[in-house]
Amino acid sequence: MDIILTIASNTFRETIRNKVLYNILLFVGVLIVLSVSFGDWSVFARVQVMNDFGLAAMSLSGLLLAVFIGSSILGKEISGKTIYLTATKPINRASIIWGKFLGVYLTLFLNFLIMSAVFAVSLTIAAEGSGEISGKFGLIHVKALTLLLTELGVILAFSLLFSVISSPTLAAIFTIGFYIIGHFNHLGGLTNLGGDAWLLPFLQAFNLIMPNLDYFNLRAAVVLENPVSIGYVFSALAYGILFMAIALTLAAAAFEKKDLS
Numbered sequence: 001m002d003i004i005l006t007i008a009s010n011t012f013r014e015t016i017r018n019k020v021l022y023n024i025l026l027f028v029g030v031l032i033v034l035s036v037s038f039g040d041w042s043v044f045a046r047v048q049v050m051n052d053f054g055l056a057a058m059s060l061s062g063l064l065l066a067v068f069i070g071s072s073i074l075g076k077e078i079s080g081k082t083i084y085l086t087a088t089k090p091i092n093r094a095s096i097i098w099g100k101f102l103g104v105y106l107t108l109f110l111n112f113l114i115m116s117a118v119f120a121v122s123l124t125i126a127a128e129g130s131g132e133i134s135g136k137f138g139l140i141h142v143k144a145l146t147l148l149l150t151e152l153g154v155i156l157a158f159s160l161l162f163s164v165i166s167s168p169t170l171a172a173i174f175t176i177g178f179y180i181i182g183h184f185n186h187l188g189g190l191t192n193l194g195g196d197a198w199l200l201p202f203l204q205a206f207n208l209i210m211p212n213l214d215y216f217n218l219r220a221a222v223v224l225e226n227p228v229s230i231g232y233v234f235s236a237l238a239y240g241i242l243f244m245a246i247a248l249t250l251a252a253a254a255f256e257k258k259d260l261s
Contacts, residue, residue, distance in 0.1 A: 003091055004099045011073070011103025016110075020068045025111050028061040029118045048223050050126055054119045055144055055219045061115065062152035063179045065108050070159035071171035073100055074255075094252035101160055101248055108152055116145050140225070143233050144218035150240035151216035155179060157247035158211075164254045182213030211243045 015021065032054045120137040158178050162171035215236050221228050 003095045004102065007096060007099025008102035008106065011100050012106050015069055015073065015104055015107040018069060021065070021107065021111060024061055024064050024068070025114060028057050028115055031057045032115070032119050032122055047123065047126055050123055051141075051222045052219055054123065055148065055222060058112070058115055058119065058145070058148055059151065059217070062108070062112075062148065062155055063176065065111070066152070066155040066159040067172045067175050069108070070104055070156045071163045071175050072168040073104055074160065074163045093255045097160065097164070097248055097252045097255055101157060101244075104160075105153055105156055108156065109149065112145075112149055112152065119145075140218070140222050140228060143228050143230075144222050146233065147216040147218055147236050147240075150237055151213055154182075154211055154213065154216075154240050154243050154247070157244040157251070161247045161251040161254070164251045164258060179213065182211055183217070184214075211239075215239055 032050075120141070123137050123141070155175065155178070159171060159175040162174040162178075166174065218228055220226070
């Protein structure tokens with residue numbers, strides 16, 4: 001455990017200096033603030049637009065952070081030969097994977113907290129300015145942001161898996177594809193396939209294997225002010241942690257067999 005924490009600490013210090021991190025943070029922060037103006041141009045209430053746009057921007061930022069940081073963290077060390085300093089020591093390679101994940105995730109977590117603070121302040125100011133008291137930042141937003149952070153962990157875990165089994169460029173492409181497919185991974189409207197009913201078992205198997213990232217999406221509930229039970233939040237958290245563990249376990253197994261010579 002000490003080895004994992006040491007690797008995580010070193011990875012955190014490395015990634016916190018990455019300029020891409022701050023560029024994405026600035027970009028998303030500007031989008032969240034500009035969403036106040038977008039609300040004035042929409043037929044919907046300003047707060048509704050801010051909720052929808054702000055949460056969507058933060059979900060997209062998770063993808064960008066995983067693509068530009070998570071999918072390249074191992075690839076750069078392998079190509080730069082710096083991974084040999086760690087991998088050649090009597091250290092379990094699985095510890096390297098878990099340490100890298102924790103270090104990067106901590107970095108992204110801190111950035112997510114900053115984005116959440118900007119979102120909360122912007123939303124509160126907009127709600128008070130328009131008199132929409134019910135639209136202020138509240139518990140439903142905390143639940144939505146918690147699940148977005150869980151989604152970020154799942155995306156990051158799979159981006160690390162892709163970076164172990166492929167090049168940084170391919171890992172980035174696979175991560176983007178994973179994000180897109182994950183948000184459309186449901187069987188709604190596919191139960192009646194007519195002559196293609198034979199496809200249903202394969203689709204059901206794919207549905208079980210591939211994480212359904214839409215499970216972490218509470219934008220509609222936030223915008224429409226629909227209640228979300230704490231039971232749903234905990235089940236989504238467990239669902240996300242399960243897939244993080246699966247992805248990291250597979251990444252560790254692949255990294256153990258990877259030839260670094």
